[in-house]
Amino acid sequence: MLNNYAETELREGTLFSKKYNDYYSSKKDALSESTYVFLEKNNLIQRWLNLPENKDLFTIGEVGFGGGINFLNCCKKWLELDLKNKRLAYFATEKMPLKLDDMKILHGFYESLNAASNELLDTYPKLTEGFNLIELFNGKVQLCLIFDDAEIGFSQLIQSKQNSNTSYFESFDCWFLDGFSPNLNPSAWSSNLLKQVARLSSKHTTLSSFSAASKLQKTLAENGFNVSICKGFGGKRSMITASYKDNHNISPYVNPLGWHVEKYTPTRFKKKQNITIIGGGITGCLTAVALKKRGFNITILDQHGDVAIEASGNNRAVLYPRLSAHSSSLADLNMIALQFASNYYKKFWEEECGQQCGVLVLPKSNTEEKIFHNISLRYGRNENFFELLYNKTLKKIAGLNLSAECGLFFPTLGWLSIPKICKNLIREFDIPIISSKADGLRFIASENSWEILNERKKIVNTAHKLVIANSHAAKVFNETSFLSIKKLRGQISQFESNSFSKNLKCVVCAEGYITPSFENSHVCGATYNHNNDFTYTRQVDHESNLKKIFKIDSLFHEFSKNLKPEDINGRVGFRGTTRDYLPFTGAVPDFTKMKNDFDYLRDDAKKVTQQTGSYLPNLYVNCGMGSRGLTYAPLCAEILASEISNQIPPIPKRIRLDIHPARFIIRDIKKKRI
Numbered sequence: 001m002l003n004n005y006a007e008t009e010l011r012e013g014t015l016f017s018k019k020y021n022d023y024y025s026s027k028k029d030a031l032s033e034s035t036y037v038f039l040e041k042n043n044l045i046q047r048w049l050n051l052p053e054n055k056d057l058f059t060i061g062e063v064g065f066g067g068g069i070n071f072l073n074c075c076k077k078w079l080e081l082d083l084k085n086k087r088l089a090y091f092a093t094e095k096m097p098l099k100l101d102d103m104k105i106l107h108g109f110y111e112s113l114n115a116a117s118n119e120l121l122d123t124y125p126k127l128t129e130g131f132n133l134i135e136l137f138n139g140k141v142q143l144c145l146i147f148d149d150a151e152i153g154f155s156q157l158i159q160s161k162q163n164s165n166t167s168y169f170e171s172f173d174c175w176f177l178d179g180f181s182p183n184l185n186p187s188a189w190s191s192n193l194l195k196q197v198a199r200l201s202s203k204h205t206t207l208s209s210f211s212a213a214s215k216l217q218k219t220l221a222e223n224g225f226n227v228s229i230c231k232g233f234g235g236k237r238s239m240i241t242a243s244y245k246d247n248h249n250i251s252p253y254v255n256p257l258g259w260h261v262e263k264y265t266p267t268r269f270k271k272k273q274n275i276t277i278i279g280g281g282i283t284g285c286l287t288a289v290a291l292k293k294r295g296f297n298i299t300i301l302d303q304h305g306d307v308a309i310e311a312s313g314n315n316r317a318v319l320y321p322r323l324s325a326h327s328s329s330l331a332d333l334n335m336i337a338l339q340f341a342s343n344y345y346k347k348f349w350e351e352e353c354g355q356q357c358g359v360l361v362l363p364k365s366n367t368e369e370k371i372f373h374n375i376s377l378r379y380g381r382n383e384n385f386f387e388l389l390y391n392k393t394l395k396k397i398a399g400l401n402l403s404a405e406c407g408l409f410f411p412t413l414g415w416l417s418i419p420k421i422c423k424n425l426i427r428e429f430d431i432p433i434i435s436s437k438a439d440g441l442r443f444i445a446s447e448n449s450w451e452i453l454n455e456r457k458k459i460v461n462t463a464h465k466l467v468i469a470n471s472h473a474a475k476v477f478n479e480t481s482f483l484s485i486k487k488l489r490g491q492i493s494q495f496e497s498n499s500f501s502k503n504l505k506c507v508v509c510a511e512g513y514i515t516p517s518f519e520n521s522h523v524c525g526a527t528y529n530h531n532n533d534f535t536y537t538r539q540v541d542h543e544s545n546l547k548k549i550f551k552i553d554s555l556f557h558e559f560s561k562n563l564k565p566e567d568i569n570g571r572v573g574f575r576g577t578t579r580d581y582l583p584f585t586g587a588v589p590d591f592t593k594m595k596n597d598f599d600y601l602r603d604d605a606k607k608v609t610q611q612t613g614s615y616l617p618n619l620y621v622n623c624g625m626g627s628r629g630l631t632y633a634p635l636c637a638e639i640l641a642s643e644i645s646n647q648i649p650p651i652p653k654r655i656r657l658d659i660h661p662a663r664f665i666i667r668d669i670k671k672k673r674i
């Protein structure tokens, strides 16, 4: 839990931090100060207007998000310019975030920021330590808000052998140093932090700060910045502007055992290329959209010639939460993914692709009840994200006389029709679909492109880059046949609602789940049938689904009281699940080469070397969403699209490695499994 959210009070018409004994924003005209110190001194408007055609992203880093005034000011100006096919990425750290109510009070002083403020307040994340990713203004702005110490936060973005000379990823374009004053808050200005800032910078990067402290000038210079002093805002004597020196010799961040390190490719402002996505499920569609937003020419190739036909054909999929009382790969990915997804799908709920009715998770046992309490302690009070409810409130929320003592309620989640989402997106982003079953891939080195072959070895499509997003069927390609991904059958059951069952107001989950009545029916599910390829629905699976909801609470018997077997419909789908239940998202490794290069780990799993991984050119994979495609697909699409565009993925590197397609090669060599 983030215990250290900001303690504030109102003083002299603005918000005052008790801890830092300082104001959140200038008492006099904070907006003009923000414009002067950060926008004007980094020449942002001119730079935005002159963005090269093939640079679609402008990245700002801010130390000290505070009340978000600089962010809102940037958003306002950025949106006013209405630049076509350009996006603003804003990474900000804040060790002591403001509570939502305090943020509202502060924003209330700046009427001209109202429109931008409303959108931020609407999506403002839970106050939980770590990364929070939010898309705003219809995807025109992406905010990665890191509630952590700035040095820790930014260091998690450094991906590989990264400095301005060797980076695979585009650097930050601009930095705002806006922490509380260096005397009061030294960690926001430390040499170690500025080293991370430098590692994420290149010769195009500029920086500004209201401070002109001589120590800051010195540390910036030591870390490769050309520093200038200019007149400060209003009555202030001076402030700092700086630009990063080309080829400054800062030690790159080197990962020992860099199996995930990409080969250096000169990337800046590359021409946008054709990308084909194999697979038109939710993973393929959302990846297509994330790449299209970045200016690539996208085609989807699916064996059905349409989208959302297989696992993604589910018309009532639930956006499930999966929290944990402790940090783990699965829990941390789920937390970021869930928050990102719940914002991402807002527009689809508005378009009536489902119901944002809330999801109530009930404990399956006494032990789980305790875990729920620990989860609640870990995350603290975050009513806008979830709340631990007790029996009386829980009954009211569910609309039913449930007997559970407690439950976790997520008001911003619900269910969605995946086919509606996919179809709406394909239409909106005008993405063509080719109908063909891919059976093989061939890289043509002379053309630097890939050919997709059908079962008769005929070329059905050619593209500069490919994304394999065909779930468990990724194994059909030689290039990805090594991936540990399994086909896992599942069945959902749908039956008519009755006057009693219509009282259910939200999705209720435990081992199984049930959705509230919609168009006179409920859906419950789902089965997990290993080693089973039956494509038709089975009565035994309907019974199993009903049993699961009866186990949640005996009153669910009333839901299916007079049902005959023939009254229950459903559908079957096949999930693609991985060994650790985490997706595979990233560049496709060259399995044979990596197996040879890292063979030494077989004898000494802890041996540290500078060996880097090997990856197939321009080939990527995004699959293995398991039973959480709705939750994972938006974030994984964003991560992959960032990677393909050489943009820094907006997640901690640890999570990127947790979902990396090469992770099992290394683990399996160490365990002598391969």
Ligand SMILES: Cc1cc2nc3c(=O)[nH]c(=O)nc-3n(C[C@H](O)[C@H](O)[C@H](O)COP(=O)(O)OP(=O)(O)OC[C@H]3O[C@@H](n4cnc5c(N)ncnc54)[C@H](O)[C@@H]3O)c2cc1C
Residues within 6 Å of the ligand: 278, 279, 280, 281, 282, 283, 284, 301, 302, 303, 304, 307, 308, 309, 310, 311, 312, 313, 314, 316, 317, 318, 319, 320, 436, 437, 438, 439, 469, 470, 471, 473, 476, 489, 490, 491, 492, 525, 526, 527, 571, 572, 573, 574, 575, 576, 623, 624, 625, 626, 627, 628, 629, 630, 631
């Ligand atoms: C019964 C059931 C219930 C579920 N309920 C939920 C839920 O409530 N919430 C949730 O989040 N998740 C749920 N899931 C999981 C979710 O449906 C999946 O995680 C998600 O749909 C996976 O999407 P995908 O795009 O990766 O795969 P898919 O939707 O399977 O898409 C893969 C696509 O690739 C195409 N393809 C395959 N091979 C080839 C080829 N060789 N050439 C061309 N095209 C090819 C297929 O035609 C298909 O369109 C459920 C799954 C099942 C089975």
